[in-house]
Amino acid sequence: MSEPDEQLFGLAPQPGQNVTLRDVAQAAGVTLGTASKAINGRGKLSPETRERVRAEALRLGFRFFSLQEDVPATQGVMVGVLTTDSYGRFSLPLLMGIEDAFGSRPVSAMLCNSRDQSREQQHLQLLLARKVDGIVVSARREDARPPIDIGRSNIPIIYAFTHVTDSNALCVLPDDAQGARLATEHLVSLGRRQFAHITGPSYFEAVRLREGAMRQVLTEHGIALPDYRVLSGPWQESWGYTATNFLFDQDASIDALFCGSDQLARGAIEALHARNIRVPADVSVVGFDNWEPMACATRPPLTTVDMNLSQVGRYVGESLLALFAGEQRSGVVRLPCSLVIRDSSDPLQQG
Missing domain, CATH: 1.10.260.40 (lambda repressor-like DNA-binding domains)
Known part of the structure; x- marks a missing residue:
C-alpha cells in the first residue's frame, strides 16, 4: 500500500x-x-x-469506527459543519440528509457560521479541539472555494454545495445543468417557443451552468434565445419584477419564462399580473430551488426545480461512513435535481 x-x-x-x-x-x-x-x-x-x-x-489514541455488519452501530459520531449559509436554507436540508444516512447510529452536528475567513479559522480550530469525527464544508452558493487546512490531522472532509480544485477532495453538489434541462424541456413540452431567462449574477457558476443547459436544449429543438432575453441581476424578488417589465416592454411575444431562483420567479409573476398577463395561460413560469415557503405562497403556486438537498446530504452522510471505514472517495459528484410541477406552467392556449 x-x-x-x-x-x-x-x-x-x-x-x-x-x-x-x-x-x-x-x-x-x-x-x-x-x-x-x-x-x-x-x-x-x-x-x-x-x-x-x-x-x-x-x-x-487513534480513533476509528468499526462498521462491519456484526458490530453494533452504537458509537456516537460528532460532525462539524462549516457553512456560510446563516439562514439555514441550504444547510438544514443537508443536515437532515446526513442524519438520515446514519440511520440508528447516533450523530450530532456542530453548525458553525463561517461568514469570513477569520471566523472560519476560529471555528475550524474549535472543531479540531472538540475532536469531531468528520467535517462538512458547505455554503450558500456552489462556487469554488479554497480547501480548509487541518494540518496533519486525518479527519475526513467533504465539501457539500460548494467545491474545491483539489482532486483528492470529495465535493457533492446538485446538478444545475441537469435541473435547467428539466425546466426547459418541460416548457418546450407545453408548446412554448418564445423563451426568456431571468437569473442571478453571471459570476456565479450555477448561473452559467443553468443558462448553458437551457441554451443547449433550445438549440436541440430549433428554438432561438436572443441575448436580450437573458437578463442577469441580483438574487432578489425586486429584480425579477424589474427584469420582467424590461423584457415585456421590448417583446410582448414571450410565452415562457425560466427564472434562476424562486424569488426571481415570484417577482416575475407579480410583474406579469400587474400587466394583466395571465399565468400560466399566456406565459408559463418556472423557478429554481423549490424553496417551499416561496414557491407555495406564489399565486399561482410555482413550478420549480428541486435541488434535492436532502439527497445531497444523504450522499454526504453515506460518504462519511465510507470514509470512516477506510474507503477512498474523491472528485466532484453532481446529483440529479427533480422538477416539481405546480400551477404556474401549463400548455400554451391558442387564440
Whole structure:
C-alpha cells in the first residue's frame, strides 16, 4: 500500500499527538496494508494480528469506527459543519440528509457560521479541539472555494454545495445543468417557443451552468434565445419584477419564462399580473430551488426545480461512513435535481 493511503483510514488523532495509521502499524509490528485491513475488518488476517493492531490503535489514541455488519452501530459520531449559509436554507436540508444516512447510529452536528475567513479559522480550530469525527464544508452558493487546512490531522472532509480544485477532495453538489434541462424541456413540452431567462449574477457558476443547459436544449429543438432575453441581476424578488417589465416592454411575444431562483420567479409573476398577463395561460413560469415557503405562497403556486438537498446530504452522510471505514472517495459528484410541477406552467392556449 502506498504512502498516500495513510490518510484514508484513521479518524481524529488526539490534538498534539498527530497519530497516523503508520504509527499504529509500526507499534504493532505490521505493514501499513496489514494495519489498514485490521482497522477496517477486511482481508484475511489472524485474530491475533487483528486484535494486536486494534489494541495499539486504541493505546495510541487513534480513533476509528468499526462498521462491519456484526458490530453494533452504537458509537456516537460528532460532525462539524462549516457553512456560510446563516439562514439555514441550504444547510438544514443537508443536515437532515446526513442524519438520515446514519440511520440508528447516533450523530450530532456542530453548525458553525463561517461568514469570513477569520471566523472560519476560529471555528475550524474549535472543531479540531472538540475532536469531531468528520467535517462538512458547505455554503450558500456552489462556487469554488479554497480547501480548509487541518494540518496533519486525518479527519475526513467533504465539501457539500460548494467545491474545491483539489482532486483528492470529495465535493457533492446538485446538478444545475441537469435541473435547467428539466425546466426547459418541460416548457418546450407545453408548446412554448418564445423563451426568456431571468437569473442571478453571471459570476456565479450555477448561473452559467443553468443558462448553458437551457441554451443547449433550445438549440436541440430549433428554438432561438436572443441575448436580450437573458437578463442577469441580483438574487432578489425586486429584480425579477424589474427584469420582467424590461423584457415585456421590448417583446410582448414571450410565452415562457425560466427564472434562476424562486424569488426571481415570484417577482416575475407579480410583474406579469400587474400587466394583466395571465399565468400560466399566456406565459408559463418556472423557478429554481423549490424553496417551499416561496414557491407555495406564489399565486399561482410555482413550478420549480428541486435541488434535492436532502439527497445531497444523504450522499454526504453515506460518504462519511465510507470514509470512516477506510474507503477512498474523491472528485466532484453532481446529483440529479427533480422538477416539481405546480400551477404556474401549463400548455400554451391558442387564440
